[in-house]
Amino acid sequence: METPDKILFVCTNKRLAKWGKESCGDHGASDIAEHFRRVLKMRGLNKNLRASASGCLGPCNEGPHAVVMPDNIWYSGFSIDDVEEIVESHLLGGKPVTRLQSSPAVGQQPPEEV
Ligand code: FES
Known part of the structure; x- marks a missing residue:
């Protein structure tokens, strides 16, 4: 398997409501991750x-x-409608989509694939 030039990790974590804390799974993250994969494959x-x-x-x-x-480069609060722009501008063009960028979480290490 070839090593990719870039990997975009999308958090798809979904917490139970009883935990009382928001999670990316509450914002369609699984569909977004799948759409990223579909767009990259189709192209x-x-x-x-x-x-x-x-x-x-x-x-x-x-x-x-x-x-x-x-x-x-971190992105937050984006939607499935932003996927093509992130692919085109950042992953292909090397220009992050600044309107969707966020600061990295302090002390965060690069995630492992799941
Ligand atoms: S649930 Fe997605 S960053 Fe914590």
Whole structure:
């Protein structure tokens, strides 16, 4: 398997309501992660670019949250309608979508794929 140039991790964590804490799964994160994968595959980009679901990335509130590695660029509060722009501008063009960027969670390590 080839090593991709960039991996976009989308947190798809979903907490039970009884935990009383917001999670990315409350904001359609699984559908968004799947849409990223579908777009990359349809465009034949899935060898060099990868989208992967991940567990909690740390920030939780105002999600969904995602991080592009190795750039360490974080996105928050985006929707499925923003997927194509992130792919085109950032993953292909190297220009992060600044209106959707957020600060990295303090002390966060790059996530592992799930
Ligand atoms: S639940 Fe997604 S960052 Fe914590």
